[in-house]
Amino acid sequence: MLRLVIVGGSLAGLRAAQAARSAGHEGGIVMIGQEPHLPYTRPPLSKELLQGTQEIEDSALQVGELDVEWRLGVPATGLDRERRRVLLEDGTEAPYDRLIIATGCRARSWEGPGADLNGVHTLRDLEDAVALRTALSSSQRLLIVGAGFIGCEVAASARALGVEVTLVDIAAHPLLPFGPQLGERWARMHREHGVDLRLGVGLAGLRGNSGRVEHAELTDGTTLTVDTVLLALGSVLNNEWLSGSELELNPAIVCDATLTTVTDPDILAAGDIAAVPVVLADGTPLRVEHWTTAAEHGQLAGRNALLDAAERADHATPPYFWSDQYGSKIQALGCPALADRIEMLEQSPEDDRFVAACVSGERMIGIVGMNAARRLPWYRKQLAAPQPLEQVKLALAQESSTLGAPVGASA
């Protein structure tokens, strides 16, 4: 019987183990996780958990009676492909016949002056979220550096808690992957909710007496008085332990559409760490750092790992992503970050609900919607593969349940 080892104890790793068991795998499964916790779901960490509407235990993923050997709190430190063993920090080894790598990412750190002051946070893990929640319960002035998804969601959560928020980003727009047109909309949304949003500005340094952050200096020379800082600068891959394995890294693990590494048919990868060909990107291997992709990859990797390489199925669903801010739900399908323009397709007369196409050349490769959940299944079908935007518009004209015609020419 195959010995299956899964490195990564989060969503993708858990779904892989569950799928392998569901597919009838009776051999051993070893789950190696860097964190001491059983798998939990991260999306609430910047939203419900931070706002106090959910507790820590609500973020636990259901593990049930899953028959696996947990090796939690013990990071993998190396991969010996010749001997087919994962090397662990405690000096032990986990021998495998098939290996699934789902070690994901961590928060990008910042090395500038004052980075080690108390009151300076990043947000990725449960401990980070608990620490930030505690800080926000007594915080008056929060500075968030980075107006990506985490930065914007924490800004919304902190405003809901009544904390004064300054949100800065060196980019000209928040949520940059969604482009400048929609960026103005997100900027307006944050400002309408009382966020002091400063764009084109970065963090130069942090200062404080007695070891606590008190002031932040921005690259435009401004000094802010703050008591809490969140560095939301994106993520870096947990791939260092693979150096020496000779797996092809780009720096993510390069896989084919079956999630099999291009280097070794007995090794698969899933979730944030995997670069997998995406149909909507004409088969370019992309890293898709979203919850749903991790869940889908995990399921498929768990099934595929049990099969011979020639029998493995492809991952083919369009990437899906969502964000909740100020009670609005932003949803995206496909590859918005690869689009060269955005075109509004549907819009409610009040302009509080819309769907916009993400267009590359003449083809629709993704959509971004706001408060338009019921329209997504239709677009999901359109996005099985890139297709001409004009064709989508013709099909849309036949649809009876749209949100309404675009209100204006601009988004």
Add this chain to the structure above:
Amino acid sequence: MKVHVDMNLCQSHGECVAVAPDVFELGDDDVLVWQEDVDDSRRADMQEAANVCPMMAISLED
């Protein structure tokens, strides 16, 4: 088999609709409607729908 959706958790992501559009549907105002009694032959699909629900709102009962 019975399909339960905890509507206190559901946020209308529609992932279940993508997996099984004949069982799950987003109605007006984005509220999920679904078939509670589903044939056992669909167990794998229902499990997949539960697995990809970002809110972990879907549970199955024999």
